[in-house]
Amino acid sequence: MIAQGPIRLLDLAPVDPIRSQTIYHAVGYALGPDSPDTIMLVSPNAPYVSIGRHQDAAREVDLEYCAAHGYPVIRREVGGGAVYLDGNQLFTQWIFAAEHLPATVEARFELYVDTLVRTYRALGISAAHRPINDIHVNGRKIGGTGAARMGRAEVVVGSLMFDFDTATMAQVLRVPSEKFRDKVRQSLDDYMTTMRRELGEPPPRAEVVATYLAICAEVLGRPIVPGVLRADELALAAQFDARFATSAWLEEGGGLRRPGVKIHEGVRVGEGAHKAPGGLIRCIATVRDDRLADIAFSGDFTALPADVPNDLGAALVGCELEEEAILTRVIDYYERVSPEIPGVAPSDWAAAVRQATTTTMPA
């Protein structure tokens, strides 16, 4: 990295949801050979849902719910998953000439995330970088980050999380069942955190911004100087406003699917079903660091004693995802409890878990 000279700061007043996305695209695509590198700080003035570059909006997001509640759904050119955003997050967007940031995505995140981690620590939150691009506080994720190439610019985006509405986040996703939605919300509560949660009350925005900018200047070794948007950037942002509002852009998608709903880098929630001779077994599984963290079985099988589904789920907590390990635990449970479940063998439970942990869901 050979960049020198000042970085332009654009500390914007709250903007419309669509502009909170289009503005960094505009600055990125407008970046020319003589343009400054830019750090932009912005929050939306109303809640909305942002989806990843290659996500299928109708498949990932409950569009009816969003429409009923007035939440725009906006595709971004940055990858990743669907996320509910509102004014409680301060987006920290770096739009730099590509050659002014490290060449690999991993190294770019290391630099970018470091500034967020140091900011949280300066504010009294024991944040740490969990590679590649997560920030954790005692196992809970605090904010997400992403990166994209836009013209000559490499763009890295993330946020400082003053607060996060996990209930609405769980509502805006299209999920297979309400039980599953409850599990997603529970996992968001269990595995995400915010400044409010860590500190009781989030610090004032001005304090957070001043801390963040001082750290960015130190880490990047460059002065950060307040600036304004150029006319060409604003004109391009207006073009992106129009484009990003079209159904054609929203529906462009591409069909990216991944197993389960991602809560953070190490935690996913998935649902699957397996048809056993004795009935259908439904399974909702929370996986943390490749181990079963929570299992909920249901279905139309007959089981005695009646609490077999709950007890068997509890017996699987902590188990590795390998089918043999899961099957071993189920067999052990059968030998200990001798349940009466006509037409349901240990292998059927293992198959239901496999379905829940491998079936593709929103990215």
Next chain:
Amino acid sequence: MTVYRGCDIPPDLLYDVPRDVWIRPMPDGSITLGMTDAAQTRSGKVLHILFKKPGRHLDAGQSAATIESAKWAGPFPTPVAGTVIETNEATFAGDVLIANRDPYGAGWISRLQPDSWPVPDAGLVTGGEAIELYQVRIDALELSCFRCAD
């Protein structure tokens, strides 16, 4: 085969070095395009590719596909103007990491019928010149390449 800091730079291909794209002229006059070893290293493991479909005409510099890796999204630009005649979508559907495993072979991205060929002002280089330019670029980027294991 020439390998520099882990980055393979086959001397028989043409390269747009700044864009990290390779080109292989085909006997039928078409050209095959793909990500260089440096490109696949820089993007990381590919998660998804959205291809511009056959029949679509692209200007030089336009995106022939958008690539989403685990942590990054960006265009795959064509160095020369032409019409898409084939994509490698089927291969990626079977193994999305194919460009991370075999960027110069099975992991090609698109095949174009160029508007004209050769294109002297496209800045394409090959052989020793390509290797020399790539070595400079790899040093400047402080890059070391790596592939996904089979």
